[in-house]
Amino acid sequence: MDEVLLRSLTPGVLAVLVRRGADFAAAEDAVQEALVEAVRGWPAGMPRDPRGWLITVAWRKFLDGARAEAARRRREDLVEEQPQAGPAPSVDDTLQLYFLCAHPSLTPSSAVALTLRAVGGLTTRQIARAYLVPEATMAQRISRAKRTVAGVRLDRPGDVATVLRVLYLVFNEGYSGDVDLAAEAIRLTRQLAASIDHPEVAGLLALMLLHYARRAARTAPDGSLVPLAEQDRGRWDTGMIAEGVAILQSALARDRLGEFQAQAAVAALHADAPTAGETDWVQIVEWYDELVRLTDNPVVRLNRAVAVGEADGPRAGLAALAGLDAALPRYTAVAAYLHERDGDPVTAARLYAEAAHKAADLAERDHLTRQAARLNAGRGR
Structure with a gap:
């Protein structure tokens, strides 16, 4: 049984039933019953038109359930009004x-x-x-x-x-x-991009691809986090990066800039740098300026402070950080990093420990704890 095929057909079948007037919950139940019949019967011979077969069986299941309720007459009238031949695209x-x-x-x-x-x-x-x-x-x-x-x-x-x-x-x-939600999101966004011509849909797909391309390098064999600057760039998926950049360039050429296109542009600049030291931080700051203009999001401003610290030095980064709410997620971790870059390991160690205490993610907590321990050990020596 081709599970991938069934999953790809399911949304279209469900949407046909809803468009014909079926209640969403009842339609979803009917589609699931049709899928059960497909799992049972298709191994013996797949129908020539799998999608049409599923629509026919699911619609029949829905009607069987509808006739068992008080609204039978209304449902049967609806059936007579709906076309029974080929479904809409x-x-x-x-x-x-x-x-x-x-x-x-x-x-x-x-x-x-x-x-x-x-x-x-x-x-x-x-x-x-x-x-x-x-x-x-x-x-x-x-x-x-x-x-x-x-x-x-x-x-x-x-x-x-x-x-x-x-x-x-x-x-x-x-x-x-057993479910890779990041990969599932990429699959669904590809599907959406095939359905609608919109630069922000393309921007989101590009952003996902560029981030996902670095996935293999994000964790060490023991499961610990590897910061972007320390990742083995040879483990990045260059094919996925090339696809993401091409999609982004096509979207940007339409001159309808949106949040996801700008985020993807930042990710593309990171992906384009052969080494962390060759990252074009000045241009990244410019893209964050665009994101601030588009969203005025405090998290964007926090990320911009990091980029400013890299482009113009840690003092400039700390100055950009000063105007933000200290309760923001990752604020304390960013402050710790910038203080370390500024040559203040005592303050940095204290802030890393504080950030670790606040971290909700276990891997991030362990990483921040190790950063604090590293600086404290250096002071001890």
């Missing part, structure tokens, strides 16, 4: 499904879970494992999300920016267990 259907799963009435975590379930075709168990939560907890989250969008009509243009934020959240979750 899957690209349009899937795009609508993206917008539905990223509906503004959903919380970010619910939107991510529903996107992985409905568009990504992942099982509830796979999503739960990726998020390290019990399957029952994830099932409840997805059920609530489905109920929330049950009455939403797909008759107005969706918000591309919301869809992109959801996909970026998926990417930043990384991976755990």
Whole structure:
């Protein structure tokens, strides 16, 4: 059984049922029943039109369930009104499904879970494992999300920016267990890029590819974090970098700059440097200036302070940091790094230890703890 094929067909099939008027939750249940029949029957012989077969079976499953309810007459009238021949293009259907799963009435975590379930075709168990939560907890989250969008009509243009934020959240979750969420986010963003011609969709895809290309070098054999400046650049995926840069250049040529294109430009400059010492920090600061103009995001300003510290020296970086809220995530770690660069190991060690205490991620906490220990050991000698 070709699981990849089934997962790729699932969102389009689900979207057809929703477009025909099926309630989202009922449509999703019907599609799952059709997938079960496919798993059972396709090994003996795959149909000539797998997608059409799934739509037919899922629609039949939905109608069987609808007839068992009080709304049977309304559902049967709806069936008579809907075309039973070839469905609309899957690209349009899937795009609508993206917008539905990223509906503004959903919380970010619910939107991510529903996107992985409905568009990504992942099982509830796979999503739960990726998020390290019990399957029952994830099932409840997805059920609530489905109920929330049950009455939403797909008759107005969706918000591309919301869809992109959801996909970026998926990417930043990384991976755990048998589901690589970063790779899944790339797959879904490729699918979206094939569905809609938008420079920010291309920008997000480029950003994901450029970051993912460095993945193999990000951790040491013992699982510890390897900072960007210390990574073995020979382990970076040059093919993926080249693809990301090409996609970014095409998007930037359209002169409709957005947040994800600017972030991708920063990532591309890091990828283009043969060594950490050859990084074009001046140009990176310029791109962060663009990001500040586009978003006025305090996290962007924090990253800009690091870049300023590299381009103009640690004192300049600390000056840029001074105007920011010390409660920002990674603020203390950035301050520690800049103080170390400025030749103040005592303050840097104290701040590294403080940052380690605040870190939510275990790998980051261990890295910061080692940085503090390294400086303290140096003072001891």
